[in-house]
Amino acid sequence: MKVFIVYCHPSEDSFTKNMCDAFIKGITDSGNEYIISDLYKMGFQTDMTEEEYLRDANYRNTPNVAEDVLIEQEKINSADAIAFIYPVFWTEAPAKLVGWFDRVWSYGFAYGEKTMKVLDKALILCSAGNPIERLEELGLLDSMKKVMLGDRLFGRAKQMEFIVFDNTSRENKLRKKNWDANLQKAYEIGKGFL
Numbered sequence: 001m002k003v004f005i006v007y008c009h010p011s012e013d014s015f016t017k018n019m020c021d022a023f024i025k026g027i028t029d030s031g032n033e034y035i036i037s038d039l040y041k042m043g044f045q046t047d048m049t050e051e052e053y054l055r056d057a058n059y060r061n062t063p064n065v066a067e068d069v070l071i072e073q074e075k076i077n078s079a080d081a082i083a084f085i086y087p088v089f090w091t092e093a094p095a096k097l098v099g100w101f102d103r104v105w106s107y108g109f110a111y112g113e114k115t116m117k118v119l120d121k122a123l124i125l126c127s128a129g130n131p132i133e134r135l136e137e138l139g140l141l142d143s144m145k146k147v148m149l150g151d152r153l154f155g156r157a158k159q160m161e162f163i164v165f166d167n168t169s170r171e172n173k174l175r176k177k178n179w180d181a182n183l184q185k186a187y188e189i190g191k192g193f194l
Contacts (some may be wrong), residue, residue: 001120001194003027004079005036008086008097015168015175015182016127020085022183023125026190035075039096044068046099052106061108072104073116081121081194082157084148088128088164091140092147101152110156122157123193124148125186129169163189 005024009016027034037044045068048056052069055062065073076082086093109116126144128135135141145162153160165182167174 001080002033002035002078003081003083003121003194004075005034005083005085006039006097006100007036008039008084008094008100010040010094010096014087014127015165015179016085016087018179018183019125019127019165019186022186023083023085023190023193026187027193029187030191030194032194035079037072037075037100039100044096044100046096046103048099048102052103056107059107059112061113065106065109066103069103069106072100073106073109076104076119077115077117080119081123082119083123083125083193085125086127087168088126088130088144091143093126105152116156118155119157120159121193122149122153122160123189124160124162125165125189126163127165127168129172130166131174132164132166135164135166 005020007020011017024034024036051064052066054060055064084093084097086097089095092098105111108114132141135144141164149160149162165186167178169175
């Protein structure tokens with residue numbers, strides 16, 4: 001089986017990058033395969049053009065979809081599952097990933113007369129500087145889940161899961177203490193994902 005990984009982090013020197021690598025090792029060790037879009041390395045254009053906006057805002061199912069968007073849509077339809085791996089920035093995915101959704105979830109693909117397949121699984125793996133208790137106490141975790149699972153992924157996957165690796169800020173003492181256990185957890189998630 002195949003998972004499409006949408007990875008979004010600006011730094012190679014991050015916990016999120018290590019988490020992604022551990023997840024990928026789990027995928028391959030389980031005998032499955034993956035394809036990845038590393039949005040920063042790709043230099044993925046995340047700003048919608050006026051033409052894209054007018055196409056989607058007017059519910060036009062015209063064939064003039066940008067080549068880079070078509071490539072991402074083909075990756076989705078060639079996979080059995082999708083995984084989004086990113087850090088939490090201001091209770092949200094990085095702007096580059098939000099822009100990926102703006103462009104790739106186009107009319108006629110992800111909504112309207114959909115050509116996007118319903119995936120078997122969708123997974124969110126994100127790293128957060130805050131402890132999970134703080135995210136829950138302030139209602140931020142629920143907000144993040146509602147946006148990703150209740151809006152962006154709603155009806156687009158049969159099973160969905162949202163996993164936060166918390167306390168991952170560089171200055172947080174728990175980051176170093178939990179490093180190996182967290183990467184092992186990411187590996188196990190990858191190994192059992194498909």
